[in-house]
Amino acid sequence: MTTLGCALFATRWLQAPLYFGLVAAQGVYVYKFFNELWHLIHHVISGHADETHVMLAVLKLVDVVMIANLLIMVIVGGYETFVSRIGLQGHRDQPEWLSHVNSNVLKVKLATAIVGISSVHLLQMFVDVHHTPRHDLLWGTVIHMAFIASAAILAYMSGPMAAHEAKAHALHETRHAEPRTVTIPAQRDGGAAHHDEAPEAGSGAEERIEAAGFPARKVLETFDDGHLRAPDPQVIARLGKADFVARKANVVLLGGPGTGKTHLAVALGVRACQAGHQVLFATAAEWGTRLSDAKAAGRLRAELARLDAYPVLIVDEVGYVPFEPEVANLFFQLVSHRYERASLIVTGNRPLGRWDEVFGDSATASATVDRLAHHAEVVTLDADSYRTRRLEGAGVGGWVTR
Numbered sequence: 001m002t003t004l005g006c007a008l009f010a011t012r013w014l015q016a017p018l019y020f021g022l023v024a025a026q027g028v029y030v031y032k033f034f035n036e037l038w039h040l041i042h043h044v045i046s047g048h049a050d051e052t053h054v055m056l057a058v059l060k061l062v063d064v065v066m067i068a069n070l071l072i073m074v075i076v077g078g079y080e081t082f083v084s085r086i087g088l089q090g091h092r093d094q095p096e097w098l099s100h101v102n103s104n105v106l107k108v109k110l111a112t113a114i115v116g117i118s119s120v121h122l123l124q125m126f127v128d129v130h131h132t133p134r135h136d137l138l139w140g141t142v143i144h145m146a147f148i149a150s151a152a153i154l155a156y157m158s159g160p161m162a163a164h165e166a167k168a169h170a171l172h173e174t175r176h177a178e179p180r181t182v183t184i185p186a187q188r189d190g191g192a193a194h195h196d197e198a199p200e201a202g203s204g205a206e207e208r209i210e211a212a213g214f215p216a217r218k219v220l221e222t223f224d225d226g227h228l229r230a231p232d233p234q235v236i237a238r239l240g241k242a243d244f245v246a247r248k249a250n251v252v253l254l255g256g257p258g259t260g261k262t263h264l265a266v267a268l269g270v271r272a273c274q275a276g277h278q279v280l281f282a283t284a285a286e287w288g289t290r291l292s293d294a295k296a297a298g299r300l301r302a303e304l305a306r307l308d309a310y311p312v313l314i315v316d317e318v319g320y321v322p323f324e325p326e327v328a329n330l331f332f333q334l335v336s337h338r339y340e341r342a343s344l345i346v347t348g349n350r351p352l353g354r355w356d357e358v359f360g361d362s363a364t365a366s367a368t369v370d371r372l373a374h375h376a377e378v379v380t381l382d383a384d385s386y387r388t389r390r391l392e393g394a395g396v397g398g399w400v401t402r
């Protein structure tokens, strides 16, 4: 950035006092609220309030609260978007809308909040219809309609804009964030042949698939479920709908070597990318290194919170190498952090009942398995190794294991 650019950019701080001004305005609303409330209570106690009066007074309170909500949205959202990051990621009270706030989202939120406020006003007018001039009623309704129309137009326009920004954001994440963490070798398994497929136009799926760090491009369409003795093809098809992501549920794929665990995990990840979710793939060992590094740097919490941006994390090959005690603990933290918050797809070569062999500690193992499997589709793949299937006839299949 040039010095001039830096200086210009720094002027954003001029806005900061405005937000504190809004905080003061918020204080005024708090005062107004309690003032109204006190009047209402006073009227009710002194027996002066009929039902319409109470309703009007309550509507006025609702109105004040809604304006206060709007203020918070502008204060927090505006400050975060236009001045400086507040860094609420991972905070227990982080508002759901803040994670995807940008100027477009903010505009739509404001427009809908204004529609809400104007509905309350209109309702107030109609409740008190005998004392409201016809002229006010008419214009109140027209203005309300105008607010609704403008909110609808803004919401409609923000769709394509938001998609564009999400795409830009995903690209930014991969370019700038990943090099700081463990680099996950891309296209390890000869999947490069599929690399040049035409990207799905404009949806951003291709960028998400690129960014996920899959070892190879594997898709559900090339998965031969006829090769499996179990599970039923229906189970695979159901998983392929990727609706476990919305439910924040996990998928645990278990089975011997070559039964297609990694293939399925990647294919489900690809489906999730196509459904609009960010996905990150790494082996259990790579996750271990990544989390150990974060812990050593004293930013494990921040790293776990950062990973919340990915609705799906894939942990491949749990159990091939037993965990070091520290890594076992980190893996437990990962699973428990994401519990009911976001999905994990985990593959492993041992039944869950034998994960104490991987964790080296049965308490950590059972606590992890408990959370992992609570909302999970646990699928055991029963098949001969797909890698050695052609050697079967040569009598090699029986003893070639990895």
Ligand code: ADP
Binding pocket: 218, 222, 223, 224, 225, 227, 228, 255, 256, 257, 258, 259, 260, 261, 262, 263, 264, 386, 387
């Ligand atoms: P695992 O992770 O269980 O050891 P992989 O998923 O890596 O096994 O599978 C090994 C190879 O066999 C991969 O190239 C994969 O694409 C292929 N494969 C495994 N199962 C199937 C299947 N049912 N249909 C098509 N390809 C399969």
Ligand code: MG
Binding pocket: 261, 262, 263, 316, 317
């Ligand atoms: Mg594998």
